[in-house]
Amino acid sequence: MRTPATIREVGLRDGLQLVKQFLPTESKIAWCKEESLAGLKEIEVTSFVPPSVVPQFVDAADVVAATLSVSGLEIAALVPNFKGATRAFEAGVHKINYVLSASEMHNQANVRRSTEDSLQDFERIASERNTRKLPTKIVGGIATVFGCTIQGAVPEARVFEIAERLRNLGADELIIADTVGYANPRQVRRMLQRIVEIFAGPVYAHFHDTRGLGLANVSAAVDAGVTRFDASIGGLGGCPFAPGASGNIDTEDCAYLLESIGFDTGLDIEKLVALRNKVAHWLPNERVGGTIARAGLPKTFVPTQSKRQSAEPTVQHASVQ
């Protein structure tokens, strides 16, 4: 039996947030359905930011409503503040990814307040969930963990402190994000080893491939005991504060890496490549990457056991390991 590993699709959020062209709601829903058929169990489907800031997400509630009905799919949404969380609660998401930056300057640029204020908002959101007795998971996302294009270095001690605070404030899961593509494998291994110890719950790593080290960092994260990764079909996405950024690691390439080093992702890579080609067709002005889409799988590639046993999409929840 292979060890399971989880890839969460974030292309609909991180990938689309800088895309000027509005991707029709039906296409977003089709994307989720098709990816679920490829074996994906969790998708960050949208962001509850003000539509005036990111018009792409004007249909957030509609996308959530439609995708909640896809069997076996865990629906997450990003929120930047309490107001966004309120909208996400009302939409009925399974999981709220609340993101703050370890870099003070990035937090100010991104959500116009201090990291400390953002932590207090996290507390309010968790408290609101408890008061309403909702089953929604509240996730603490830490951005710019490995450095910041505005501030430069981010003290590691500050990152560890925030991880501990989020744990104490009741975060169900953690996301550790290299928002600007500064991380290197040695740093990833060292920092994630410590974070996994501190948090003692599910930790997702979120890497951007800005400087070619995205998959090297995934491999290093695996060494540190992390088996959950955010990724975006075709590597779609970027960061407004990281000029030239090439976006998230590719979902299909990340699946290839994890399967090739012996994990069971439950994913059908060829179906992911077909979806990547569809997304590239939908968004003709965007850079959609992918090495597996170009070069194909090796002859020596052994698909995951679960795929050989059944062509049905698995319905196991992403949070069960």
Add this chain to the structure above:
Amino acid sequence: MRTPATIREVGLRDGLQLVKQFLPTESKIAWCKEESLAGLKEIEVTSFVPPSVVPQFVDAADVVAATLSVSGLEIAALVPNFKGATRAFEAGVHKINYVLSASEMHNQANVRRSTEDSLQDFERIASERNTRKLPTKIVGGIATVFGCTIQGAVPEARVFEIAERLRNLGADELIIADTVGYANPRQVRRMLQRIVEIFAGPVYAHFHDTRGLGLANVSAAVDAGVTRFDASIGGLGGCPFAPGASGNIDTEDCAYLLESIGFDTGLDIEKLVALRNKVAHWLPNERVGGTIARAGLPKTFVPTQSKRQSAEPTVQHASVQ
């Protein structure tokens, strides 16, 4: 003090071997001189194959003659057989990289004989060097170590056996090549650990980034104790038997990875990027990649100590560690 790591440029050989456009001899020489000024200490400048097979290398002897005069630069050439080695000896190269494939089918396709016959040719070359009392290093290169697009899987035991044979036949160094981009980090770490034990001399890893794992494999090779890597400016290159292959790992991106995880490559990455841009200009029809060329170095990047101390190119030999 940082641990030294070596990058050898192979773009002039592996990069150019599939390029139809003839790069003028003066450009090849200028490439070597400029890369030496960026701190590079070793270049595989050409291949002694019959010009009828690869017209690009018709100027092999001229390129060697001109680059031998660049101070502090070790000049290597690839040879596929005894005849090529004879030409390389006459040209006066410092190092002969003799390549055979662990995959029988790849060896047949590449040099039209068995791996065993190729090993016997290696013995003849080493013997010729000894008879002539030449200082030339003879290097054993093993291709398709991690799998083959023709044959599929390559038995690991066969690779280890060839490494041992090459050691016993007097190879000064070893090159372990993922010719077709099939390697994954777990396999790289496992196999290189064993090969480093068997060979007990300098081992170079040669990765292609065909399926996005090139730099993840470099990172895994470092874990196995390997600190010498082949790379190509802008990732120029590929393999005739690996369709869609994106070529070697990028010299400048590999330097960024090694420096970022704490090694001293002695390289000036910005000068490498300038050379990459020049090569892209020389070869307008080729795919020239590079993430650092696109995204730039992180604000947090700390250059190697040797660079901070001196702007002069180091003259230390690549083989000294």
